[in-house]
Amino acid sequence: MISSESALILTIAILNFTIGGFWYMLFGQKWALAWGLSQEQLNKKDPQPYLVALIGSIWTVYGMFLLIKHVRPQGMGELLGLAIGTWLFIVVGIGAKHYAFAKRSLTAFLIDYLLDLVSLIVISILLYLYH
DSSP: OOOHHHHHHHHHHHHHHHOOOOOHHHHHHHHHHHTOOOOOTTTTSHHHHHHHHHHHHHHHHHHHHHHHHHHHOOHHHHHHHHEEEHHHIIIHHHHHHHHHHHHHHHHHHHHHHHHHHHHHHHHHHHHHOOO
16 A cells, blocks of 8 residues: 555656646757757657656756755744755756766756756655645
8 A cells, every 4th residue: 555645746747747848848849959959860759858857857856855855944934945955956966067078058058957947846846735
């Protein structure tokens, strides 16, 4: 039997995965252009990127669940500070070097990492409200 915490994590992970899908529906062409990818290079029938994205969503939600559980933010302000701080100081801090060395544009970076910001905020709020 699946625990209520596991069900919550899985549900929020699926929602996060779905948000990513909508994000790239909106910004996919700009993203591909920023990465220098043609539509022929993007095999939308290949399940591997989607599976990795889903696993990444589960991993991210579980990580935020643990962070919130141990930090125990007192109110929405502290929660948003935790989510935005995690994004700015950890996610962006680690990711920026990859874009710099790969010589990718600021547009590519912003499309990818603003999604992560939105995701961390949504994940954090849902975990906070429903846990």
